[in-house]
Amino acid sequence: MTYALPALVFVMVALATVQALRRAAWWRLGAAAPVAWGAGLLALPKRYLVDVHHVVARDPYASRMHAVVASGLLAATLLTTLAVLPPLGGSRAYWAAVALAFGVTAAGSVLVGARRYPKRPKRLSGGGFQILPFLLLAYAFGGLAAALLLALGVESAVALGLAVALAAAGGLGLAYEVRSGPMRHAVAGALHLVAHPRPKRFEGGRPDAALAPLDLDAPRLGVETPADLAWNRLLSFDACIQCGRCESACPAFAAGQPLNPKRLIQDLVAAATADERAYAGSPYPNARPVAAPAEPFFRIIGPDARIHPDTLWSCTTCRACVEECPMMIEHVDAIVSLRRHQTLELGAVGAKAAATLDNFRGAEEPGGRPLTARADFAAGLALPMIGEREVDVLLWLGEGAYDLRYGRTLRALVKLLHEAKVDVAILGAEERDTGDLARRLGDEATYQQLARANVATLAKHRFRRIVTSDPHALHALRNEYRAFGGDFEVVHHTAFLLELVEQGRLTPGALGGAGVTYHDPCYLGRYNGETEAPRKLLDRLGLDRVEMARHGRRSMCCGGGGGAPVSDIPGDARIPDIRMAQAAETGAGIVAVACPTCTAMLEGVTGRTAEVKDVAELLLAAVEAGR
Amino acid sequence: MKVAVLLSAGRHPVSGRGALPRLEAQAIRLAAALGSARGLHAGPDADVVAEALGRGLSQIDHVALAAGADPVPALAAVLRAAAPDVVLAGRRGQGGDDTGLVPYALARALGATVIPDVVAARPGSEPGVIEVEQALPKGAARRVVARLPVVLTVHPAAPEPSAFAFGQARRGRIERLDVAAPAEPAAAAIAVAEKSYRPRPKMMRGAPAGGSAADRLKAATGGGEAAQANVMVSPEPREAARAILAYLRQIGVLAPPPGAG
Amino acid sequence: MTRARRDPRAERAAAALPGAARARFDLFARCAGGRPRRDPRMEAAAQRVDGAARLRLDRAQTGRPAAAPAPSRAEPAAPPAPKTIVMAAPAFLVAVVPDLAAGRLSPHDRQLFGAARTLAGADGGVIALAGAEGAELGPAGADRTARLAGPEGYAPDARAAAIASTMAALNLRHVIFPETPDGGDLARRVAVLAGEPLFADVEMVSAAALMRPAQGRRVEQRAAPARLITLAADAVAPYAGAPREARDEPLEPSAAPASAILAAERIPADPARTPLALADFVVSAGNGVTDLETFRAVAAALGGTPGASRVLCDAGLMPREAQVGASGTVLSATCYLALGIAGAPQHLQGVAGCEHVVAVNTDLHAAMIERAGLAIVQDAQVVMPALIEELARERGAFA
């Protein structure tokens, strides 16, 4: 009878393996992808224990629950297999240890159950996930009882049989669930951590957020069916545990636009599966009707496919979902690759977005404005064009320069640079748009053209570094142009101004304790990990700085990224309104911003009570007050 | 219905870079609703119109022509041979002489009827007939039924062009036609002197013939609305209403009051 | 800071007397002869209009003058009644082909006569080729008029044929068309029919030369006056001299060519359903309008196409298609009446192309007030019913 429990565990492992292999057959239908297996395997413990834990720990209950139940389950199962070694199988001490492991599992299972009963939090999925606690409890208590009987030496075949049967009911259930149930996340998640498509994100340093360039000579551009996705991307979607953290972070979801990143990932899973179970989480808000095709590996996007185009175009590419996902899934990569197919192959973009892309192609600028007019905001300020001489700072003006309101910010910035006697120049009409917006809208062809042209222009000139106030431009120039041969030192204006203040080249006075809260731009905070410089700068201005509940890398998007304003998918509310309401909760009279898009989005909120001011504008006021 | 879409080597209105004129992109969209369409370009280089391949045309015929040569004889020769039922064109070229004569000259050469400013077109109720909708000023329209063949020029209010699709442009084909340009009498040309354009202030609209000299002076120097801007702070509602109505009548968007002539 | 209100009707009545005896500043002569005076500040301001390839004088965006100009008064002394100028035997004829839409001369039509007068000089006569009788033709500057006979309805080829045969019959030196949808179409038909070159879209006229833009307004072409000309709008001043005789010139009727047009039906504009982008007059509501019933009634009474700011569309109070602005529709209307709209940059982008803006807003400092040619600082809720009442009163007074 001592072998009953280990036998069960072996059967479980065998069943789980079969189920995993059945699932793996689907992953293999994805496109080939280079994977550094050795390095991935070696890095697995660190990726799991450090990177995954770092995210999981943001929800302390979930973190404790998962640590207890996962370690208990693993320990109990592994320990039980050792019973086949004769000296152990007969040892009551050994069985006591096994009982302890099952006991831990049981405790964890109770935590899992308590989280879902009596009331399941909204962001968690139901369906199979509601059964999970029972399977865990059955396995844990069955195993615990069997091990205890053996540890105590109670010789009752009936009791032991009952206990093992209970464990089998739970254990085999769990193993069966490896193919398409909740336990899939464990197997797929571990494999995903090994074969992650962005191994660099685990290496520390700046976030790895640059989009990969698309091969424009490929026979098919972008992702049309799941077969166009790399196999390890298909695998990554299977790692989703449907925790809904991405859903709670998603600004489009909050605004009632038809996007829910969790649902999107599950739709991608379903698109690559013949008999995926029905999804039981929150839907896309205001979901547009689609006729989901029965067969797998069909077109993914379309009113007659699984995901409605409105869902795809609602995304602001803010990466909040990526930041929150404990399974390290890369939602934005998936969304952009799907957009690429829509834009490049089908021309299926909204009318406003199409006009914007036309402007990019025709005028190298999203608003179709003359490149010569970019520096008009600086009328009356000395702002030299770059020439033969090497300059310290090349100021990249970006799209905001055309905006009347944002011109004020840029004027403030230029005045500060003059005040600090910075050797600065601009490209003038040679500055084309970086193409960031075209790229997020899926128009990789236009983006690459602009990227190459800008890299060539920049290569002609001599400067020490580029300073820009536009985080989108910063991200393109610093991170995404690397793939096109651009290797520049790019500094955001907030970091640069802090440097000037710290060097004593700017001496701000005090602004008299006004309340201020800082809104992190996604492309600065999450995309580049820069959250401190603007805060340090504000703290030097004698302001009373308070934080919004969502700030830093977990900040909420203003709604301006990823072409969302030009795609303009209607929802129940507008993202900037939600964000300004969050700012109002702090009671601060000033919302400090550091991005032209954030400025435009947040200033556009009607009936706002707080002022929207760029960090540079506040610093200039302080410098002037200090004179 | 056999449809040909004339494509010209336009220039982007802001950047001056080569670009497909928007009206021609709209023409492609109208053509798609009528039948199988081919693009047709006469000029030194077809690359400038390749954009049309990403807008819904799968094939462009290219007649090689020296730069600056009159495209009409070559286009007429090709179209006479292909005998399309419908020829679609922009209202005016953009970047060339921009006289807007090409469609008319071609229609004359082909014995086709010109219908300008088209916003919609569909096959008529009987064969050999087309039904089109023309945009007229101020939102009015005209529905015209005409016998084929026709040359249609497109109005800006026609449906938006299809978005450019790079992948489709990559797959489209440009076929070079060798046309022995028929020795048609060259069109009488006007000898012109060219220099770069200098914008001039426009006359003020709404300054009628009888306006005072001061009005016309203001009009000529561009001293327009702002110079005579009128701000009424807290007027009586009735006074405000009268001011608005008078203003609307002055600029001509509101009919004069009944009985005022 | 109430600015003196102008009474446009009184002004027009005062100025309507044609052919003032005293010397008038002839704007047209300046255009034709010498260099027109430039106002660099105005030009610079005008060039700032986003995205406009050609110069647009977006007047409302030019800076407000520090002091409002004094309201123009009626001309002091009424000039003596003008004498009709009679040209017994003109040496040659210059023809104009006005659109005469709805039987009336448009400002653009009148400008044709100004151009024709320059080309006719002292010896030539100006003849108006019109489909219909026009009492205004003499005062507008016609020495002669000729009735073009032709079939009823839409028959542009017949009209072109009639003009081409008149051209030959009267040996017209020049024929000037307005560069409008109708006039431009007609001119091109005549050009290919007569085998004559066309000098299209002319922006400057003198006796010796014409100027037109080409290559997407990158170059300007100058040439001796061609026989067929189309004239751009608002480029040349209308004829401002004493009325002329407008004597009827009898024409031999010519045979109309066979037409391939089988049917043509005019569909009148319905402002309520005109797509915003095409509308000529847009009446728009913003957050300051709470009574949308009245708003819709105002739009209908004024014959404007209803528009709205984003807020109202977001709130579902107005349809999404009604949205004016960067993410809605960019207008090309002549006039924009903004009721309770602040004028956020994103909204103003949609209005940038509108020539005239009327704003009703309670906030004197609203950007829309700044943008407006007529600004009413008042509650839209009281102005709207007043508008309806005033229109009803006018109708009542007439009945």
Ligand SMILES: Cc1cc2nc3c(=O)[nH]c(=O)nc-3n(C[C@H](O)[C@H](O)[C@H](O)COP(=O)(O)OP(=O)(O)OC[C@H]3O[C@@H](n4cnc5c(N)ncnc54)[C@H](O)[C@@H]3O)c2cc1C
């Ligand atoms: C009797 C007669 C008189 C003429 N008189 C004049 C004159 O007075 N002044 C003058 O400038 N020209 C005159 N020409 C016209 C001349 O032959 C050229 O056609 C004209 O200069 C071209 O103008 P554009 O290229 O700007 O095109 P537009 O005429 O403005 O073009 C209209 C449309 O034609 C199509 N199109 C234009 N170019 C091409 C192309 N290369 N391939 C395919 N499609 C094209 C496009 O769809 C375009 O939108 C005359 C021609 C004739 C027959």
Ligand code: SF4
């Ligand atoms: S995608 Fe990630 S964050 Fe979203 S539900 Fe799945 S595991 Fe959770």
Ligand code: SF4
């Ligand atoms: S990137 Fe932002 S908007 Fe897009 S799905 Fe993720 S959280 Fe939502």
